[in-house]
Amino acid sequence: MSPDSVQNEKLNSAPGAAEAKKGLFGREKNAEDSPETNPTYGKNLNFAAAEAYRLLRTNLMFSLPDEQRCRIIGITSSNAGEGKSTTALNLAYMLAEAGKTVILIESDMRLPTISKQLGLQPIPGLSNMLAGLSSGKDIIRKTSLEDNLLVIPSGDIPPNPSELLGSEQMKTALEVFSQTADFIILDLPPINEVSDALVVSRLVDGIVMIVRQNYSSRRALAEAMRQLNQANAKVLGFVMTAANTMNKWSGYKGSYKKYSKYGYRHGYGYGYRSKPAQSGEAQKTNPDGK
Numbered sequence: 001m002s003p004d005s006v007q008n009e010k011l012n013s014a015p016g017a018a019e020a021k022k023g024l025f026g027r028e029k030n031a032e033d034s035p036e037t038n039p040t041y042g043k044n045l046n047f048a049a050a051e052a053y054r055l056l057r058t059n060l061m062f063s064l065p066d067e068q069r070c071r072i073i074g075i076t077s078s079n080a081g082e083g084k085s086t087t088a089l090n091l092a093y094m095l096a097e098a099g100k101t102v103i104l105i106e107s108d109m110r111l112p113t114i115s116k117q118l119g120l121q122p123i124p125g126l127s128n129m130l131a132g133l134s135s136g137k138d139i140i141r142k143t144s145l146e147d148n149l150l151v152i153p154s155g156d157i158p159p160n161p162s163e164l165l166g167s168e169q170m171k172t173a174l175e176v177f178s179q180t181a182d183f184i185i186l187d188l189p190p191i192n193e194v195s196d197a198l199v200v201s202r203l204v205d206g207i208v209m210i211v212r213q214n215y216s217s218r219r220a221l222a223e224a225m226r227q228l229n230q231a232n233a234k235v236l237g238f239v240m241t242a243a244n245t246m247n248k249w250s251g252y253k254g255s256y257k258k259y260s261k262y263g264y265r266h267g268y269g270y271g272y273r274s275k276p277a278q279s280g281e282a283q284k285t286n287p288d289g290k
Contacts, residue, residue, distance in 0.1 A: 041089045041117070042145045049090075056087075056239060057094040063236050064205055070178035073236070074107075074204040076188040076197040078224040082212035083241035085113045088187040091208075096149035100182040103140075106154040107186040107200065109161040114187055115153035118143055125155025129173065130164040136176060150181075161189075166199030174203055191224035201233035208236050213243040 039045070045053070064071040075088040085108065092104040105126060106114045115122040120141045124134035134155075141151045158164055177184055186204065188197035201207055207228060211221060228235055 040086055042093050045090065050094075053087075053090045053094045056091060057098065060091075060208075060236065067182070070181050070184060072174060072178065072184045072186070072204045074186045074188045074197060074200060074207045075210065076207060077190045077210040077212070078192050078216055078220040079190050080111070080193055082190070082210045082216060084190070084210040085117075085187050087208075087210050087239055087241060088185050089114055089117065092149055092183070092185045093145050095183050095185075096146035099148070101148045101150075101180065102146075102183045102185060103150045103152060103177050103181045104185045105152045105177075105187065107165060107196070108189045109154045109157055109164070109196075110189060110194065112154035114151065115141075118145075118151060120151060120153055122153040123155055125153035126173075127155035127158045127161070127164060129155070130167060130169045131158065132169075136173065162194065162196050162199050165196050170200070171203055191227055192220055198227055198231045198233070201228065201231050204234075206234045206236035209238045210241055211238050212241045215242065 060071075060073065064073075073091075075084050075091070077084045088104065092102045096102045104114065106112050106122075107126065109127055112122065115125070118141075120143070125139050128134040129136060129139050139152050139155065141153060143149050143151055164170065174184065186200060188200060191197050197207070209221075209224070225235070
């Protein structure tokens with residue numbers, strides 16, 4: 001046996017070498033996962049997750065029943081890491097699956113993730129259009145998920161996301177996009193991290209708050225709600241993510257498992273850092289990252 005073969009055998013037999021990496025919902029994450037096969041969104045969702053998102057779609061349609069105009073919905077959370085981007089993507093997909101024309105806008109310019117998940121070119125995007133560097137038709141991307149689901153990526157990371165999102169250009173852009181869509185879904189940054197979602201709240205029909213089980217603290221959620229109330233934002237409801245659920249009728253147990261551990265430090269844009277609260281304590285933000 002050659003030295004290389006011996007080395008490879010040692011690596012393959014090492015503890016944990018054959019363990020599969022776990023992704024969102026506790027599923028195995030393979031290196032060859034593509035937008036067409038990724039199990040965390042779209043048609044590859046498991047039955048329980050797909051039904052949960054369809055229920056969310058139905059509830060939103062009842063909350064905003066006016067089908068004669070485009071409905072604009074913001075998706076946000078108290079802190080980073082609660083699953084808001086995944087929820088925004090799956091909600092947009094389920095609305096498109098129901099025959100609605102949907103535009104999903106990656107409004108989280110500091111830590112964009114949706115365009116990366118879908119394998120879309122992120123530039124030019126929303127920031128480039130709002131800065132007057134690109135036109136609306138240049139930033140719209142088609143997806144392989146549904147023909148009537150369009151995505152607008154975040155674009156280049158600007159130094160002033162809040163100012164761009166709260167500008168008259170953003171208001172005008174939403175009015176223009178509303179003319180050709182039934183729903184516009186905005187993936188917004190977390191409330192307690194930056195003010196971006198608050199400045200956009202006046203431009204949307206409602207806000208959906210994402211709350212992650214065994215991760216969000218009451219104080220963090222209460223602080224986020226206080227800020228939304230001060231901004232006179234309309235909160236449509238709450239979505240719990242990463243939850244272990246048991247259907248008492250079918251006995252089916254979902255696999256919505258935690259996908260990161262307590263104590264994990266999540267860097268969020270321009271020096272903002274947050275740490276999940278434990279034992280009900282409030283999460284604290286330290287601009288110096290210490």
